Amino acid sequence: MRKFSLLFLVLALAVTSLQAATSRLVGKVLDEDEKPIQGAEITIRAKASSFKKTVKSNKKGRFNVVIVSDGNDYEIHIEREGYKTLDWQKVEMTIGINNKEYKLETRTQEDIAQESVLNDEILTVSEEEAGGAKAKRLYDEGVEAFNAGDQPGALAKFEEALVESPELAEAHLTMAAIYQQGNDHENVLDRAQKFLEQRADHPAGLVMLYDAQTALGMNDQATTTLDKLATLDKTGSTALRLYNDAVALLRNKDEDGAEQRLEQALAIDPSMNSAAESMARVKLRKGDQEAAMALIDGVLTRDPQNKNTLALKHEAQLIAGDKAGAAATLEQLKLVAPGSVAETFYRSGEEKFNAGRIDEAISALEQATQADPSHARAHYMLGLAYFNKGENGKAKTHFEKFIELAPGDTDADTAKMMMQTMG
Numbered sequence: 252m253r254k255f256s257l258l259f260l261v262l263a264l265a266v267t268s269l270q271a272a273t274s275r276l277v278g279k280v281l282d283e284d285e286k287p288i289q290g291a292e293i294t295i296r297a298k299a300s301s302f303k304k305t306v307k308s309n310k311k312g313r314f315n316v317v318i319v320s321d322g323n324d325y326e327i328h329i330e331r332e333g334y335k336t337l338d339w340q341k342v343e344m345t346i347g348i349n350n351k352e353y354k355l356e357t358r359t360q361e362d363i364a365q366e367s368v369l370n371d372e373i374l375t376v377s378e379e380e381a382g383g384a385k386a387k388r389l390y391d392e393g394v395e396a397f398n399a400g401d402q403p404g405a406l407a408k409f410e411e412a413l414v415e416s417p418e419l420a421e422a423h424l425t426m427a428a429i430y431q432q433g434n435d436h437e438n439v440l441d442r443a444q445k446f447l448e449q450r451a452d453h454p455a456g457l458v459m460l461y462d463a464q465t466a467l468g469m470n471d472q473a474t475t476t477l478d479k480l481a482t483l484d485k486t487g488s489t490a491l492r493l494y495n496d497a498v499a500l501l502r503n504k505d506e507d508g509a510e511q512r513l514e515q516a517l518a519i520d521p522s523m524n525s526a527a528e529s530m531a532r533v534k535l536r537k538g539d540q541e542a543a544m545a546l547i548d549g550v551l552t553r554d555p556q557n558k559n560t561l562a563l564k565h566e567a568q569l570i571a572g573d574k575a576g577a578a579a580t581l582e583q584l585k586l587v588a589p590g591s592v593a594e595t596f597y598r599s600g601e602e603k604f605n606a607g608r609i610d611e612a613i614s615a616l617e618q619a620t621q622a623d624p625s626h627a628r629a630h631y632m633l634g635l636a637y638f639n640k641g642e643n644g645k646a647k648t649h650f651e652k653f654i655e656l657a658p659g660d661t662d663a664d665t666a667k668m669m670m671q672t673m674g
Contacts, residue, residue: 274344276316278351280308280329286556286587287312288355290522291331295342297323310555318344327353332487332520334358358491368455369428373421382416389415390422402429420449427459439463454484461492481515490520497529504607506533524550528560531567536608540571558588562595566615593623600629604636612636627657634666643673 280291291308295316300323308314318325325344329337334355342351374394381387393408406429409422427442443459450456457480464473477496480489497512510533516526531546544567550560561584568577584592600615613636619629630653637646650666657663 274318274346275348276314276318276327276342276344276351277348278308278314278316278327278353280312280314280331281352281354282334283354283356285354286558288331288334289554291329291334291355294328295325296328296339297325299323329353329355331355332523333491333525368458369425370455373424373455376419376421380419380421381412382418386412386416386419390419393422393425397425397429402432405429418449420446423449424455424459427456427463431459431462434466436463436466440467452479452483454480454486454489457483458488458492481519485519487520487523490516490523490526493519494523494526494529497526501529501533501606506536509533522553524554524557524560528557528563531560531563535563535567535570536611540567543567544571556587558584558591558595559599561587562599562615565618566599569614593619593626593629595619596622597626597629597632600636601632604632609636609639613640625656627653627660630656631660631662631666634669638669638673647673 276295278293280288280293282288287308287310289308289310289312291312291314292305293308293314293316294303294305295318296303302318302323302325304316304318306314306316325342326339327337327342328339335358337353337355340353343349374397376387376390378384378387381390389408389412393405393412396402396405396408406426409426412419412422423442423446427439427446430436430438430442439459440463443456443463447453447456447460457476461473461476461480464470464476474496477492481493493512493516497509497516500506500509500512510530513526513530513533516523517530520526527546527550531543531550534540534543534546544564547560547564547567550557551564554560561580565577565580565584568574568580581592584595588595596615596619600612600619603609603615604612613633616629616633616636619626620633623629630649634646634650634653637643637649647670650670653660653666654663
């Protein structure tokens, strides 16, 4: 009986020891405004063992991973479409529950332009592909210098490799990437074209070519290149380029062209919220409220706390005469962004004003001043909008309110001058 009791005690201690060595990472993924990011993919790995686990954040941005604290160092990798990747950051773990917060920055077109399209497959060439042992050696030395950040050294080696083997296309592409990092768009264009002469329609070359053409204002050529890229490369980076082209077209009041680009972007990535929201705005302006609301609801299903889309839904409901729905959405917006409702409507109004959609701008800006009567910039923009429509009385009222609220604003003198022109 004693032996049984002793064995039971040993087992109990073993179980207790195992439980004590267990850690739990309870994390939260946020954006720059500290709003939760849903659907982020989180991977935890141990540096010195085979442990690796991947989970996704829920609608509150939360995730939960159980880890055995075995003395290993752990790293975390977080990625989500539209955000910069958090790449293998060390995780400080202690036994028990570990609460961590991680913030992801929004990924912009400028970020994409700085990212290399090169991958291991492109950077690696065989002796036969390089055109000989000497060309391969020079090319490999160039890649080594490139990876070490020695751009002049890399360029020199690639030039030598090309003298030895003019058909070494990969050298042109890597040189294009180096020139892109230095914003030398003319040389990017030249090297991308030379690469594509030998590797026709290669997506990496088309990306370099398109970015250079865009930077140099070669709009017609860039359009042709982007059309080709959209048919050959169904990746998120292509979808984002299509979306950004749509934004530029909207600024130029080319709604039909923008709609086509947004359709292409959403065909590649249906979950791209920024493209879906922009498409909803286009559909709403064209009077297709059903399609607009379907797109809006799709975004809010994926991201229930998207304040810009909630503001758009409120606007769509007002246009449709759904006052009860609009009131409910406004309350939801207040819960999601209690301190930024007015600012959200103001940004929407400013965007519409700059796009020349004055009536829509007035609607959004009036909502901004209703949410916060002391929002000075909203009053200033309303003054400009009403002046644009020739409604001088309303324009003057809002300019006066703007000057009262922000007498030291740099646009106060402009407001005074415009009131003088109205008499």
